[in-house]
Amino acid sequence: MALxxxxxxRNCVHNRDGKACGADEIFVVSRSGKKASDSKETDCKTFEPASL
Structure with a gap:
């Protein structure tokens, strides 16, 4: 597991110092269904916009 x-x-509430994610967990889904062929076919559902 990645540490x-x-x-x-940068506009995500979980972004730390412009380079790291500070969320407790990461939720990534496939855009096209149950199986993704590469990273372009996925979306991060952990994103929450930060108030700037």
Whole structure:
């Protein structure tokens, strides 16, 4: 299991220092159904917009 999760989505409430995700868990889903062929076919459902 990965100890560090990197993220460059700066407007997410879970983003720490512009490079790391501080969420307790990460939820990623496939865009096309149950099986993804590559990372372009996935979406992170953990994202929450930060109030800027």
């Amino acid at each position: 560090d999760v990197r993220c460059e989505v």
